[in-house]
Amino acid sequence: MPNNGQETVLVGSRGPRLSGQVVLVTGAGQGIGQSIALRAAEEGAHVICVDIREETARATAASIGHTSTSLQADVADEQSVAALFTEVRRMGPLDHLCNVAGVAGPQGAVVDVRPDEWDETVRVNLRGPYLMSRAAVPLLIETGGSIVNIASALGHIGWRREAAYGPTKAALIQFTKSLALDYAPRIRANSISPGAVHTPMIQAVLDETGADPDTYGAIHPLTRKLIPPRAIADACIFLLSRDATFITGADLPVDCGMLATGRTTQELTQ
Numbered sequence: 001m002p003n004n005g006q007e008t009v010l011v012g013s014r015g016p017r018l019s020g021q022v023v024l025v026t027g028a029g030q031g032i033g034q035s036i037a038l039r040a041a042e043e044g045a046h047v048i049c050v051d052i053r054e055e056t057a058r059a060t061a062a063s064i065g066h067t068s069t070s071l072q073a074d075v076a077d078e079q080s081v082a083a084l085f086t087e088v089r090r091m092g093p094l095d096h097l098c099n100v101a102g103v104a105g106p107q108g109a110v111v112d113v114r115p116d117e118w119d120e121t122v123r124v125n126l127r128g129p130y131l132m133s134r135a136a137v138p139l140l141i142e143t144g145g146s147i148v149n150i151a152s153a154l155g156h157i158g159w160r161r162e163a164a165y166g167p168t169k170a171a172l173i174q175f176t177k178s179l180a181l182d183y184a185p186r187i188r189a190n191s192i193s194p195g196a197v198h199t200p201m202i203q204a205v206l207d208e209t210g211a212d213p214d215t216y217g218a219i220h221p222l223t224r225k226l227i228p229p230r231a232i233a234d235a236c237i238f239l240l241s242r243d244a245t246f247i248t249g250a251d252l253p254v255d256c257g258m259l260a261t262g263r264t265t266q267e268l269t270q
C-alpha cells in the first residue's frame with residue numbers, strides 16, 4: 001500500500017529466487033545433492049536430477065513432481081556425459097550446474113591407499129566435475145548461468161587417512177577458479193567447502209570407524225554437531241541466485257567454524 005507517495009517494500013517478499021530457471025544437480029539421488037535438488041525446486045527451478053544410480057535420481061525427481069526430470073549418468077565417464085548432454089540439450093536452455101556427485105575414497109594412510117582406489121577417487125571427484133563443466137559451458141554461456149562445485153573443508157587442511165579425498169577437493173577448488181576466470185563475464189563459478197554433513201557418505205565413515213555422530217560433530221565449533229544437508233543447499237541456492245551476482249571464483253566454507261580453528265579432528269577431540 002502506498003505510504004507518503006513512496007512504494008511500500010515488503011521485506012522477504014521477493015518470491016522464489018530461481019523461478020523459471022533450469023538447474024542440473026549431480027549426485028541428486030541422496031545426501032547433499034538430493035537436498036540441493038529439493039531446495040532448487042522450492043525456489044521455482046526446474047531440476048534435472050542426475051545420479052549414477054538411476055532409481056535414486058528418479059525417486060528425488062518424483063518427490064519434486066512435474067518440475068523435475070531424472071537422468072542416469074556416470075559423471076566421470078566421457079561417453080556417459082556426452083549422452084547425458086544430448087538429452088539435456090534436447091530439453092532446452094540450462095541455467096545452472098551443481099557438481100555434487102562425489103565419493104569418500106579410501107580411509108587410509110598414504111602407503112595403504114591402493115593406486116586403483118586413488119584413481120577412482122580422482123576420477124569421480126575431479127574428472128567428474130571437469131567433464132560435466134566442459135559439457136555444460138556452451139549451454140551456460142547462452143543463458144549467462146553459473147556453476148557450483150561441492151568441494152570440502154578437507155580441501156583446505158590436512159587430515160589423517162584422507163590421502164586421496166583431500167587432494168581431489170583442493171584441486172576442485174582450484175579448478176573452480178579456472179572456470180570463473182576462463183568464462184567471465186558470461187558464467188560465474190564458485191565452490192562450497194562443507195564441514196562434516198550428516199549424509200549416507202558420512203554415515204558410512206561413522207560406521208567404519210565406530211564413531212558416533214555427536215563425537216564426530218565436535219569438530220564444529222559453532223554447533224558441535226554434524227551439519228544438516230539443507231545448510232549446504234541453502235548456501236548453494238545463494239550462490240546460484242542473483243544475490244551472488246558479484247561473486248565468482250570464490251570458495252564458501254559452510255563448516256560451522258571448523259576451518260577457523262586451523263586444527264584437525266584429532267587435535268580437537270584429544
Ligand SMILES: NC(=O)c1ccc[n+]([C@@H]2O[C@H](COP(=O)([O-])OP(=O)(O)OC[C@H]3O[C@@H](n4cnc5c(N)ncnc54)[C@H](O)[C@@H]3O)[C@@H](O)[C@H]2O)c1
Pocket residue numbers: 026027028029030031032033050051052053056073074075076100101102103104124128150151152153193194195196197198199200201202
Ligand atoms: N558428507 C560430508 O560430510 C561432505 C563434506 C564435504 C564435502 N562433501 C561432498 O559433497 C558431495 C556429496 O556428498 P554426500 O555426503 O551427499 O555423499 P553421498 O555418498 O551421500 O551421495 C553422493 C551421491 O553421488 C552419486 N555418485 C557417486 N558417484 C557418481 C558418479 N560417478 N556419477 C554420478 N553420480 C555419482 C551417488 O550415487 C550418491 O547419490 C560429495 O562431492 C562430497 O565429497 C560431503
